[in-house]
Structures are given as C-alpha cells and as structure tokens.
Amino acid sequence: MTPPYCAVCGKDFRGEYFHTGNGGELIRFADYLPLLEGSVGMPAGAAWFCRSHVDAARSLCALIQKDALDSLRQLFGQFSPPIPGPMRDPELWVIVAGANLGAVARLVRSASGWTPAQAHERIKAGPFLLISGWPSELARWEALLREAGATTEIRYP
Known part of the structure; x- marks a missing residue:
C-alpha cells in the first residue's frame, strides 16, 4: 500500500497515522478493487486524504476515483506533488x-x-x-x- 500522502494536496501524514491512526483516511471509490490475498500494493480505486480534504473526498465516493480526484482538484486547486523523505517524529x-x-x-x-x-x-x-x-x-x-x-x-x- 502506498504511504499516507493526501491525493489532493500531497500532505504527508505518515507520522500521525503511524503513531495515532489519525491525520487522514483511505477512501474507497466506486471503482475500488481489493488486492488479492497475499498481494501488496495500493488497491485500485482507493486513495489517501488528509483531514482537510477527507470529508470532500468521502462525499464523492460514489464516483470512480479519476472523476472524484478531478472534481477535488477543481475545488481545491492543483498542488505540487509530495517530496518523499524520511518520516519525521512528532x-x-x-x-x-x-x-x-x-x-x-x-x-x-x-x-x-x-x-x-x-x-x-x-x-x-x-x-x-x-x-x-x-x-x-x-x-x-x-x-x-x-x-x-x-x-x-x-x-x-
């Protein structure tokens, strides 16, 4: 599974999610397909969202992921992609x-x-x-x- 970076703004909430289970949520859209047993990776039709964008993403979960992300980017604008790095401590x-x-x-x-x-x-x-x-x-x-x-x-x- 990909680490918890918001699909809208790229916010890295790995630290908070790791330590507390908070900071954002994995949203499953209409085209969600779970991984086969024993598989690794990110399931199709699912994406991570930070607490600032999770409610808006949740309201679009009846759409396929691509359409939902397009709508969210129109609503919130285009952000720079995240820059991966080590997870920082609280x-x-x-x-x-x-x-x-x-x-x-x-x-x-x-x-x-x-x-x-x-x-x-x-x-x-x-x-x-x-x-x-x-x-x-x-x-x-x-x-x-x-x-x-x-x-x-x-x-x-």
Missing part, C-alpha cells in the same frame, strides 16, 4: 508559557538541555518547538508543562 510545541514562568523555564531546560538564557529567549519569543520524539516521551513532558501552567501542542510534521 513535535512538542510550547504555545504559551503561562503565569508560572520559573517552573515552565525549568521544565523547558530539562527537556531541551538549553541554557537558562536560551530557554527564556524562546519563552519570550512565543510559540516554539521544544523537542521531537515518540509520543510517549512527549506526553510525559506535555503533562508536566501543562501542570506548570503552559499551553502545549503535539504536532505531526
């Missing part, structure tokens, strides 16, 4: 440090290894990427930061 972003800057700065330094000046500079600058890694690792830091009053977000690049 990222933990600090959106707002909150009122307890000292506690958040200590956690930021512990997670990142930055100096106090580097941590304070990033906190003052606004939303910043703190670390990337496996979701279980990020969840631990996210919980600690939220407990300290920070607003955080796990992003899947």
Whole structure:
C-alpha cells in the first residue's frame, strides 16, 4: 500500500497515522478493487486524504476515483506533488508559557538541555518547538508543562 500522502494536496501524514491512526483516511471509490490475498500494493480505486480534504473526498465516493480526484482538484486547486523523505517524529510545541514562568523555564531546560538564557529567549519569543520524539516521551513532558501552567501542542510534521 502506498504511504499516507493526501491525493489532493500531497500532505504527508505518515507520522500521525503511524503513531495515532489519525491525520487522514483511505477512501474507497466506486471503482475500488481489493488486492488479492497475499498481494501488496495500493488497491485500485482507493486513495489517501488528509483531514482537510477527507470529508470532500468521502462525499464523492460514489464516483470512480479519476472523476472524484478531478472534481477535488477543481475545488481545491492543483498542488505540487509530495517530496518523499524520511518520516519525521512528532513535535512538542510550547504555545504559551503561562503565569508560572520559573517552573515552565525549568521544565523547558530539562527537556531541551538549553541554557537558562536560551530557554527564556524562546519563552519570550512565543510559540516554539521544544523537542521531537515518540509520543510517549512527549506526553510525559506535555503533562508536566501543562501542570506548570503552559499551553502545549503535539504536532505531526
């Protein structure tokens, strides 16, 4: 099966799909033909769509794939094809440090290894990427930061 790249915009949502099963969906169109048992590849009449385009694609699933993709490209425009590369790890972003800057700065330094000046500079600058890694690792830091009053977000690049 081909990796989860959106058939409309080319968005790579492999990381999120791998880690959480989210980020998009495989849509089967009227001309869908499942693979024979033991076969590998992408089934005919099926395509991946990111969360931004999956509802529109789902509404066209009664069409054959080519007609549905033509309609979606007319609706959303033509995008550049995806550039394959290695799957990137999820990222933990600090959106707002909150009122307890000292506690958040200590956690930021512990997670990142930055100096106090580097941590304070990033906190003052606004939303910043703190670390990337496996979701279980990020969840631990996210919980600690939220407990300290920070607003955080796990992003899947």
